[in-house]
Amino acid sequence: PDLFEAPDYYLLDDLLSEEHKLVRDAARSWVKRDVSPIIEEYAQKAEFPSQIIGGLAEIGAFGPYIPPEYGGAGLDQISYGLIMQEIERGDSGVRSTASVQSSLVMYPIYAYGTEEQRKKYLPSLASGEMMGCFGLTEPDHGSNPGGMTTNFSDKGDHYLLNGAKLWISNAPFADIAVVWAKNEEGRIHGLIVERGMEGFSTPETHNKWSLRASATGELIFDNVKVPKENLLPGKSGLGAPLGCLDSARYGIAWGAIGAAMDCYDTALRYAGQRVQFDKPIAGTQLQQKKLAEMVTEITKAQLLAFRLGQLKNEGRATTAQISMAKRNNVDMAISIAREARQILGGMGITGEYPIMRHMMNLESVITYEGTHDIHLLITGWDITGISAFK
Numbered sequence: 001p002d003l004f005e006a007p008d009y010y011l012l013d014d015l016l017s018e019e020h021k022l023v024r025d026a027a028r029s030w031v032k033r034d035v036s037p038i039i040e041e042y043a044q045k046a047e048f049p050s051q052i053i054g055g056l057a058e059i060g061a062f063g064p065y066i067p068p069e070y071g072g073a074g075l076d077q078i079s080y081g082l083i084m085q086e087i088e089r090g091d092s093g094v095r096s097t098a099s100v101q102s103s104l105v106m107y108p109i110y111a112y113g114t115e116e117q118r119k120k121y122l123p124s125l126a127s128g129e130m131m132g133c134f135g136l137t138e139p140d141h142g143s144n145p146g147g148m149t150t151n152f153s154d155k156g157d158h159y160l161l162n163g164a165k166l167w168i169s170n171a172p173f174a175d176i177a178v179v180w181a182k183n184e185e186g187r188i189h190g191l192i193v194e195r196g197m198e199g200f201s202t203p204e205t206h207n208k209w210s211l212r213a214s215a216t217g218e219l220i221f222d223n224v225k226v227p228k229e230n231l232l233p234g235k236s237g238l239g240a241p242l243g244c245l246d247s248a249r250y251g252i253a254w255g256a257i258g259a260a261m262d263c264y265d266t267a268l269r270y271a272g273q274r275v276q277f278d279k280p281i282a283g284t285q286l287q288q289k290k291l292a293e294m295v296t297e298i299t300k301a302q303l304l305a306f307r308l309g310q311l312k313n314e315g316r317a318t319t320a321q322i323s324m325a326k327r328n329n330v331d332m333a334i335s336i337a338r339e340a341r342q343i344l345g346g347m348g349i350t351g352e353y354p355i356m357r358h359m360m361n362l363e364s365v366i367t368y369e370g371t372h373d374i375h376l377l378i379t380g381w382d383i384t385g386i387s388a389f390k
């Protein structure tokens with residue numbers, strides 16, 4: 001059976017351009033051919049399938065909206081979203097790799113870097129020859145990155161970087177890290193740290209039950225000498241990393257729909273075929289309630305993501321609007337995964353079906369890029385004008 005029957009209950013395809021559909025369909029067939037057949041095995045053995053890097057680059061997943069002169073695909077924000085949706089039908093961990101590379105590594109170099117930095121790094125990041133990671137979170141500063149203690153001091157011809165980052169996607173194999181650290185005045189800046197610099201190490205984080213096919217690690221800086229030309233000069237302060245998060249969170253709002261669609265589609269097929277008490281369980285009221293609510297929630301999430309994409313294309317999407325979509329859509333996906341798991345009964349807990357893997361992955365997605373609570377508080381702040389963080 002075709003594994004990827006996408007629900008499109010409100011005929012959203014009619015709102016997509018030919019280019020959107022081409023980009024989406026290319027990503028969809030690549031995921032079906034190169035990701036879905038192998039991903040369960042890699043998740044079970046907790047290994048990142050590095051052989052898919054070339055394919056991710058080919059479908060435009062590395063820097064979809066970065067201009068072609070720097071190697072990017074030069075697509076709009078809806079195409080970017082659709083690519084993330086298709087990749088996350090495959091696996092949230094694979095989408096993480098693409099999100100980090102595009103929005104957390106290429107975007108800051110593009111938006112805050114010098115022309116030399118753009119030319120030096122962006123083309124090889126777009127082609128996947130170079131892989132990057134993004135170091136914001138620290139052991140003692142997760143939701144509150146402004147409290148970070150990683151720091152650098154000016155040593156005349158270079159900077160000296162000290163500190164540690166935790167929970168960093170792609171860290172174990174990344175060639176470069178975009179690292180956020182405070183200078184002597186306590187101002188946050190981005191620095192490009194390269195593998196091989198003395199005093200820089202990236203130990204892997206083991207024993208995860210979630211995002212098992214994605215490599216996560218630490219970044220440790222022990223008196224690392226960073227050349228001065230590796231500082232991103234275009235923007236400083238907490239707003240610089242938060243600006244990258246706007247773009248990554250937007251991609252996640254679309255990505256989560258992919259995971260939800262895969263769970264829904266699997267459950268719908270299973271319910272149609274599974275016979276108990278002499279009839280398909282899809283004919284029982286309780287299972288219909290679950291399936292009907294799933295497709296309703298997916299449809300609402302699609303509309304939210306699509307409208308947000310339009311606003312993003314026009315440069316009008318606010319951080320708070322992005323928070324609402326990330327929070328709603330990831331929560332929608334995790335609820336659907338849990339319900340879909342139940343529809344499959346005992347089979348739902350096995351690796352024969354993708355649901356349990358999506359469900360466990362989404363436990364990370366609901367926490368990273370701002371937790372479910374943090375996004376609610378961003379909405380609360382936006383509508384009341386009073387920050388609950390201070």
Ligand code: TGC
Pocket residue numbers: 095096097099100134136137142143144145146169237238239240242243245246248319368369370371374378389
């Ligand atoms: P706050 O006072 O609100 O802001 C500090 C400064 O930043 C400015 N700003 C923004 N600028 C640009 N874009 C945005 N979205 C911005 N949001 C805020 C703001 O104007 C201010 O500027 P200035 O000049 O006045 O200093 O900061 P706060 O300390 O109160 O924090 C607010 C809060 C809690 C919302 C923020 O810290 C937050 O979002 N926390 C969550 C942390 C988070 O999301 N971490 C994610 C780490 S990366 C990750 O998880 C990658 S997973 C990737 C994967 O595998 O897919």
Ligand code: FAD
Pocket residue numbers: 100133134135136137141142143144166167168169170211216364367368369370371372373374388389
């Ligand atoms: P904490 O901030 O300690 O939060 C713990 C709990 O307290 C949460 O429920 C939170 O919602 C709640 N809480 C916190 N503050 C408040 C408040 N003011 N009011 C009410 N409740 C509050 N980070 C990177 O920089 N780069 C990466 O590539 C990256 N990849 C990741 C990959 C994975 C698999 C995971 C799990 C995380 C990754 N992260 C990454 C880190 C991620 O962004 C953080 O885990 C997240 O921001 C939450 O921080 P924390 O884990 O320290 O939780």
